[in-house]
Amino acid sequence: MEYTKLGHTGLDVSRICLGSMSFGDSSNWIHKWLLNEExxxxxxxxxxELGINFFDTANVYSLGKSEEILGSALKEYADRDQIVLATKVHGKMFDGPNGSGLSKKAIHxxxxxxxxxxxxxxxxxxIIHRWDYDTPIEETMEALHEIVKAGKVRYIGASAMYAWQFQKAQNIAEQHGWTKFVSMQNHLNLIYREEEREMIPYCDATKIALTPYSPLASGRLTRDASAHTKRSDTDEIARSKYDRTADQDQLIIKRVAELATKYEVSRVHVALAWLLQKRTVAAPIVGATKLSHVETAADAVQFKLTxxxxxxxxxxxxxxxxxGFS
Structure with missing residues (x-):
């Protein structure tokens, strides 16, 4: 495994981050392809075992079950001082007032x-999971600063927003002497590159680390269009992101397959190598529902494209x- 600094911090993270959205309870969340704790x-x-020290989850994943599964496993298998643990806040955790968002009350x-x-x-x-249009960003940034100063959080990051929003939040934090974001977890892969227009140049200029989600486009970059999995057949969120452009994306997917054949590696190697060559990318967030998924992702770190x-x-x-900005 290779390691890198997370943006302009001194924090060492593995070049692959294990995403934990796939760990949880299918009975209490939108996805039906999740793995239980066992x-x-x-x-x-x-x-x-493969050297991954960076783990990502969110409070909203299976309404907390993902955090429970990850926390229990890491407590048993890992030294906490060697682990970089990330989670997120914003999503709806319960019905009624204050059940979601980025207010001081919600964050604390x-x-x-x-x-x-x-x-x-x-x-x-x-990480703030999304932009909160109903809470002043000043309130959010102050609350995040407070939990950092309380020792509950070491660094803060953001996810899935427009570049102007991210810059506004950073500027407000700087004006007040509050903690600034060190990472951006954005939607980026070979068939979705809209982040290259503004977000990535801004992060590059300000030394913000990228930890892209959906690096394999929910599996679309790893298999032929005719192949089916339980996730591909039931993941409505992924279908809403990629089905509309499926025809125009096929040429890219075919070229991924072509290079994988040429170099005698998996398509995962090619798709992740494309991301890892971007100097702003610290670690793609890779989900796994099989041991082979995490093994292939870890091995892909060594593969380079010309x-x-x-x-x-x-x-x-x-x-x-x-x-992805909902």
Whole structure:
């Protein structure tokens, strides 16, 4: 495994981050392809054996069950001082007032719930999952600063927003002397590159680390269009992101397959190598529902593409509608 600094911080993270959205309880959340605790733990353990030290989850994943599964496994299998643990806040955790969002009340309450579920005194990276249009960003940034100063959070990050929003939040934090974001978890892969227009140049200029989600486009970059999995057949969120542009994306997917055959590697190797060559990308968030998924992702860190390969993969891309900011 290779390691890198998380943006302009001194924090060392593995070049692959294990995403934990796939760990949880299908009965209480939108996804029906999740792994229960018994099925999840071997994957977490294998990730640690492969040198992955960066783990990402969210309070809203299975309404806290993902955090519980990850926290329990890491407590048993890992040294907390060697682990970089990230979770998120924003999503709806209960019906009624104050059940979601980025108010002071929500942030202070939800970090405590997350720490309890994760069985830890602090999280290394606390991420705002989406932009909250109903709460002043000044309130959000002050609350995040407060939980950092309270010792509950080491660094803060953001996810899935427009570049102007991210810049506004950073500017407000700087004006007040509050903690600033060190990372951006945005939607980025070979068939969705709209972040290259504004967000990535801004992050590059300000040394903000990228930890892209959906690096394999929910599996679309790893298999032929005719192949089916339980997730591909039931994941409505992924279908809403990619089905509309499926035809125009096929040429890119075919080129991924072509290069994988040429170099005798998996398509995962090619798709992740394209991301990892971007200097702003610290660690893609890779989900796994099989041991082979995490093993292949870890192995892909060693695979490199040539400049010619990269140009070949990128050439067919056409503009896409913005998705993922809901």
């Amino acid at each position: 099925e999840s733990r071997p994957i977490i353990k294998r990730a640690l 309450s939800q970090i405590d719930h997350s720490l309890r579920r994760l069985q830890t005194d602090y999280v290394d990276l606390y 400049a010619k390969d990269i140009a070949y993969l990128e050439e067919p891309y056409v503009p896409h509608n913005i998705v």
